[in-house]
Amino acid sequence: MDITQKSSIAQLFGIELSRFDDFLQIAECKQVLKNQLLLTDRDVCNGFGIILSGALRTFTVNDAGEEMSYLLQVNGDFFGDYESYITRKKAAFNVQAVIDSEVLVFEKNELERLIETDLYWLKFAKQMSDIAFLDAKRRLDEFLFHTPEQRYLNLLRKSPEIIQKIPQKYISSYLGITPQSLSRIRHRIKD
Amino acid sequence: MDITQKSSIAQLFGIELSRFDDFLQIAECKQVLKNQLLLTDRDVCNGFGIILSGALRTFTVNDAGEEMSYLLQVNGDFFGDYESYITRKKAAFNVQAVIDSEVLVFEKNELERLIETDLYWLKFAKQMSDIAFLDAKRRLDEFLFHTPEQRYLNLLRKSPEIIQKIPQKYISSYLGITPQSLSRIRHRIKD
DNA sequence: CGTACCATTGATCAGGTTCAATGCTCGTGG
DNA sequence: CCACGAGCATTGAACCTGATCAATGGTACG
Numbered sequence: 001m002d003i004t005q006k007s008s009i010a011q012l013f014g015i016e017l018s019r020f021d022d023f024l025q026i027a028e029c030k031q032v033l034k035n036q037l038l039l040t041d042r043d044v045c046n047g048f049g050i051i052l053s054g055a056l057r058t059f060t061v062n063d064a065g066e067e068m069s070y071l072l073q074v075n076g077d078f079f080g081d082y083e084s085y086i087t088r089k090k091a092a093f094n095v096q097a098v099i100d101s102e103v104l105v106f107e108k109n110e111l112e113r114l115i116e117t118d119l120y121w122l123k124f125a126k127q128m129s130d131i132a133f134l135d136a137k138r139r140l141d142e143f144l145f146h147t148p149e150q151r152y153l154n155l156l157r158k159s160p161e162i163i164q165k166i167p168q169k170y171i172s173s174y175l176g177i178t179p180q181s182l183s184r185i186r187h188r189i190k191d
Numbered sequence: 192m193d194i195t196q197k198s199s200i201a202q203l204f205g206i207e208l209s210r211f212d213d214f215l216q217i218a219e220c221k222q223v224l225k226n227q228l229l230l231t232d233r234d235v236c237n238g239f240g241i242i243l244s245g246a247l248r249t250f251t252v253n254d255a256g257e258e259m260s261y262l263l264q265v266n267g268d269f270f271g272d273y274e275s276y277i278t279r280k281k282a283a284f285n286v287q288a289v290i291d292s293e294v295l296v297f298e299k300n301e302l303e304r305l306i307e308t309d310l311y312w313l314k315f316a317k318q319m320s321d322i323a324f325l326d327a328k329r330r331l332d333e334f335l336f337h338t339p340e341q342r343y344l345n346l347l348r349k350s351p352e353i354i355q356k357i358p359q360k361y362i363s364s365y366l367g368i369t370p371q372s373l374s375r376i377r378h379r380i381k382d
Numbered sequence: 383c384g385t386a387c388c389a390t391t392g393a394t395c396a397g398g399t400t401c402a403a404t405g406c407t408c409g410t411g412g
Numbered sequence: 413c414c415a416c417g418a419g420c421a422t423t424g425a426a427c428c429t430g431a432t433c434a435a436t437g438g439t440a441c442g
Contacts, residue, residue, distance in 0.1 A: 068335070083328055086321050119310035126313060128318035130277055136327040139275055143334040144259070144367060148430075169388065176335060181430055183390055340399075371435065372398055374422055 001029060001052070001104070008076070009050060013127045023124070027087045033095040038105075039095040040081070045084035049130065051077050054101020055165040058093045059173075069174035071100075071135070079103070081190070082132040085146045088186035098166050148177045149185050192220060192243070192295070199267070200241060200295070204318045210311070217301035222289040229270070229287040229296075236275035237299045242268050245292020245358040248286045250364075260365035262326070263289075265352045270294070273323040289357050313331065327367045340376050 015088065029052070032038060038102075039045055056079050058071040070093055073079050084091040085108060115121040142151050152175055156163055163171065172182040177183040192215075196261050201211040223229060229247065230236055239333070248272050249262040261284055261299040275282040276299060305364050343366055347354055354362065363373040 026252040059392085062336075062355055070335070082324065086325075092386070122310060122313035123318060129317055129324055130287070133273065133320055133324040134277075136324055136331055138329045138335070140327055145253075145330065149258060155267060167388080178431060180432085184430085187390080255423080369399060370421070371400085371423085375398085378422080 003168055005052065009022055012050075012131070013124050015127075019120070022114065023121075025107070026114060027106040028097065030103050030105055032101050032103060034099050036097045037092055037094060038076055038097065038103070038130055038158050039081060039093065041091050041094050044088055045081040045091045046109070046126050047105055048078060048080040048082075048085060049103045051079060052074055052102040054103075055098040055162070056095055056101060056103075057098050057166065057174075058095050060093055061168075062125050065172070069170045071139075072159075072162045072166050072170065072174050074159065074165060078128075078131065080130070098170065101170070113153035141148075144174065149189070150173055150182060151175050153189070195296070196243065203267070203322070204242075204315050206315055206318075212335060213305065214312075214315070217305060218295050218297040221294050221296055223292050225288055225290050227288045228285060229288065229294070230272060230282055230284065232282050233284050234282055235279055236272040236282045237300070238296055239269060239271040239273075239276060240294045240296035242266055242270065243293040245293055245294075246289040246353070247286055247294075247359050248289050248357065248361050248365075249286050251284055252360075258364070260361045262330075263350075263353045263361065263365050265350065265356060268320075269322065273319070277320075289361065291307060334367065338382070339366055339372060342366050343376050344375065344380065 006020060006024075007017050010017045012153045015023065028048075032054070033151040041060065051073055056073045057069050058073065058079060059067045059080070061067055069080070077136070079095050081093045081095075084093075111121065111125065115125065134177065136167060137163075144155065146154065152158045155171070155175065168182060169179050175182065177185075197211060197215075198208055199274065201208050202249075206214065208231060223245070229240065232251065242264055244266060247264045247268075248260050249264065249270060250260045250273070250374075254257055256321070270286050271284040272284045273281070275284075291377045302316065304313065306316065323365045333345065346362070346366070360370050364372065368376075
């Protein structure tokens with residue numbers, strides 16, 4: 001992990017670079033292979049992670065056994081089930097590597113220990129929460145104010161990396177539509 | 192403001208009751224009349240509030256001049272544009288009293304002063320963020336996993352207070368549908 | 383080479399939207 | 413005190429978009 005990556009993560013969490021090594025002591029770098037699960041909906045989400053490279057998807061399985069993408073994540077995004085993390089209830093989501101990926105993970109109780117030694121680290125926790133909020137809000141805005149076609153175009157514009165790395169079947173449910181509709185949208189906008 | 196209300200707000204924010212009077216020093220109790228605005232989309236959201244009684248709506252005005260409800264809030268809920276609050280950008284929403292209401296409000300810079308004197312108050316800030324996240328997430332889940340009819344039934348079940356206090360025209364856009372569709376849904380489920 | 387999985391395409395269906403007309407209710411002024 | 417008007421809720425008809433069911437194509441991998 002190089003200094004550029006370090007400082008961009010420190011900045012993401014509003015933490016001074018000089019302090020950041022304290023965090024790295026409780027964090028662990030992990031290589032995950034394609035299809036490997038990082039969290040399942042049988043567990044409580046006891047930790048969180050940041051993607052250093054690769055791509056993940058966060059999904060639920062409904063009663064009919066169909067998978068629905070909740071989030072698609074690439075470089076710099078962070079992952080986990082934040083609701084489960086704060087409420088300590090069973091996770092609603094599974095997180096899986098879509099391609100081989102590298103992630104930086106930490107345990108909740110380690111962060112809590114850090115906070116006990118110095119309340120400064122509450123900043124980190126608050127920033128996590130702010131990011132989780134902004135992610136959820138932006139996604140909600142997409143559903144409230146845009147049609148499926150606009151949502152696809154926005155994704156295309158804002159996260160071309162996701163379109164490239166992640167197969168269509170995962171993208172369609174992320175957009176809240178069926179694979180067939182996504183295929184038709186793509187056909188439609190080709191003109 | 193009685194002790195019951197105090198302790199329920201303290202609990203909501205994860206703050207010890209013994210500490211809570213420090214917060215009340217920076218907070219102010221306000222009476223607002225029906226239709227009065229508490230925040231407009233011309234301002235930055237520099238403070239936040241908690242509803243003690245009454246009902247508010249948080250809405251946007253689109254290019255066509257139509258109002259769209261983003262949130263409907265009643266007792267115990269808190270209000271403001273949290274994205275504007277953390278980013279210090281202009282608010283995207285207006286907040287208006289639907290009926291005469293009583294609210295407890297505080298200024299962002301006052302809370303920041305409190306945090307400077309004691310990092311303990313970061314807990315409060317984090318809890319605000321967690322609540323904002325959970326609100327946005329629950330709302331997003333409604334759109335991802337439920338039909339308009341199910342969304343209405345969920346609202347009916349979880350917040351009958353909203354249905355009672357707030358007119359239908361505000362509820363329909365909150366559910367992401369037109370007033371006509373809401374009327375038809377209501378007709379449909381009467382059977 | 384064959385199979386399995388995914389993307390595409392076609393036909394039909396369902397529900398929400400739109401445009402328009404009618405009812406209903408509450409507040410205001412004559 | 414009543415009459416009127418404004419705004420909201422309801423209802424009807426036509427339409428549109430995405431869902432569903434079904435079939436076909438294409439491609440990667442054993």
